[in-house]
Amino acid sequence: MKRYSGFSLLKNALSYHENWQKVWRNPTPKKDYDVIIVGGGGHGLATAYYLAKVHGITNVAVVEKGYLGGGNTARNTTIIRSNYLWDEAAQLYELSLKLWEGLSQELNYNVMFSQRGVLNLGHNLQDMRDIERRVNANRLNGIDGEVVTPQRIKEIAPLINISPDSRYPILGASWQPRGGTARHDAVAWGYARGADALGVDMIQQTEVIGIRRKGGAVVGVETSNGFIGARKVACVAAGSSGVVAAMAGLRLPVESRPLQALVSEPIKPCLDTVVMSNAVHGYISQSDKGDLVIGAGVDSYNGYGQRGSLHVIEHTVQAICELFPAFSRVRMNRQWGGIVDTCPDACPIISKTSVQGLYFNCGWGTGGFKATPGSGYVFADTVANDRPHPLAKAFNLDRFNTGALIDEHGAAGVAH
């Protein structure tokens, strides 16, 4: 892999940028791999990268039915934070945040990680009690956080309406300064490039349609382009996880729902932080291009159609206009949906299964982008060693049988 640097930029300018090395190869699949990863989203690509980098397992293929990073990776609103309530979740998301902090250097790829801070607004007394409790829990876990007053919120985001007679009065917020956003595509591309350089094969436009097993152990996957053998199969298929699990005769406690987002026309810089509100189902930030990036609540019904109902985003935009009256004149440019795999306790599943050599990493629902590095890191460790990584243990599939759920509806909820 040729490293990117200021020098390489200058050198390639001399040949009109026509001779850059391909970011990854486009190999024909081998007959057999040590590990096949099903799903080339951020989480699958991060898993491949850490398998190769940390565990030296390089005979790996990522099998993706579309193109790399074209699923929820490309569709999310890129909010990153680690201020979850319970120890298990907080530690997992905080591992991820720490990895984000060094990721551009690690990958030699600018993922545009911007620690612009995240505000989670409270609109009533109960919101504020929950926020106090969550921030206290975060600080006990060594995670940065503060409870801030409406005046302080106004300093951070001057366009916000903190008038006490607004429709959704703002009583305060949690503030995580280390939170922020990153460039979603760059995360997928950076991990793919890093994994490819270590020998991982990226197999695109190839759908996994079956999981072949022999005597209770996995032996490979059937794909739209034929059978590929593997000793281990690691599934990271987000909204399609239930469909993939069924290929091995397994059921998962996930339901697939549409989650929508929209962006406005680009406008001048006016919001240099992330503002989220659980109560009004809306969250907003401004991209480096200038568009306002707005995320909605999840549609109530199950769906795989990568679109949802208009009234859901209408509701969100109404609330955003109440919070930021100045945005009422901004025109919206594009709107889309992704299919998120929601779990009953709003926490992921990172787990071995009853089939030997078959692993699942799913259930991230509405909020898995922020977890991309940490998810890949602990999942690679789980797959490499055939036992849960210490931080993944609590996210085992058997928690639904034992009842040891990790209820993050408060911190995850609709917001991400």
Add this chain to the structure above:
Amino acid sequence: MLLIYCPHCLEHREEEEFSYGGEAHIARPLNPEALSDEQWADYLFFRKNPRGIHHEMWYHAIGCRRYFNATRNTVTYEILETYKVGTQPQITGADV
């Protein structure tokens, strides 16, 4: 926005009048204490979540305030039929 035919009101109404009730035809086990943890978890948490034909409950919250079932395609979102609780769907996954 879905237009949903309520089999009680006998009218198509907008989705906003309804709320979604999840997978239909799940009977509460009559004897929970006789179930294993796995069986109880299955009842509580594990749903079919199919890509395709789905039988699901809807509640006409801002209407007659009654539950009914619908058969819906989860890829196209087309509602193929709605029917009263206690009756069986005419259309099943095998038909499509």
